[in-house]
Amino acid sequence: DGGITQSPKYLFRKEGQNVTLSCEQNLNHDAMYWYRQDPGQGLRLIYYSQIVNDFQKGDIAEGYSVSREKKESFPLTVTSAQKNPTAFYLCASSKPGLAGVGADTQYFGPGTRLTVL
């Protein structure tokens, strides 16, 4: 089945540790995104990538890093520099529309819930 997978589903981290969240898609989508969601709030964009080997910062990139070495994969590293990392992290992908490079309908993975102890 085609889709987006994220792992792990739950992740616990001690303060001061870096952790990497996995995101894989087999939808042949060019664009991938990482969002963060806090309780009762909307999604906020961390990083996005519209093509392999290229990515841009979103609204809240500080304390995070990404790579896009393969079309299918877009891992997110939460570094120790991120002040308040406990949140629900969502990965999404889309196939930009014919009108140009842009956000088409985005499809989400099941998310990773990160808790810093």
Added chain:
Amino acid sequence: RKEVEQDPGPFNVPEGATVAFNCTYSNSASQSFFWYRQDCRKEPKLLMSVYSSGNEDGRFTAQLNRASQYISLLIRDSKLSDSATYLCVVNAGNMLTFGGGTRLMVKP
């Protein structure tokens, strides 16, 4: 002012009721609009896109008012399974902007 604003609710309605949510957006250059549904502790899933002429999908109707910069979602004959948070999503430029969501609770 937030780019995309929604009433957080919760909207508590009985089964069979009709309920409507509105969402306002600030960027007049916004090009496309969506409603996503998010169940508790799950990922958002696309409910429907919103077209200029309005569109309907079964019990769900979406409308767009560009002049007043708002979109709406109408749910008829509410089911218990409609209980969820509904996210208003707007595309201005290359990125999507999400509202905070409106929580709906349908009671028996």
